[in-house]
Amino acid sequence: MIRLEPTETGFQIDAADLGPLLEVAPENVQRLMRDGQITSRSEAGRDGDEGRHRITFRYGVTRLRLTVNSRGEVLMRSRITVAPRPGAPAGSDR
Secondary structure (H helix, E strand, O other): OOEOEEEOOEEEOOHHHHHHHHOOOHHHHHHHHHOOOEEEEEEEOOHHHOOEEEEEEEEOOEEEEEEEEOOOEEEEEEEEEOOOOOOOOOOOOO
């Protein structure tokens, strides 16, 4: 079961959980994040979605979106292929 850990600034996910979801070896996740190849965005729900958070990870043409509650339990998960980012170097689609 995938679970994110709530922190003071958002959520943290274990590389052993994130890697397979992005088709990346877990030992490479931290380096790819540091290099800006894996990016993330966190959004807090409002109104009817209060208490929910949407965490989006992107690697190449893969977008992974996790919707979690305030305890970090995954409520929904989606993974799709998206267009390469404008100006992305050739081959960045993995």
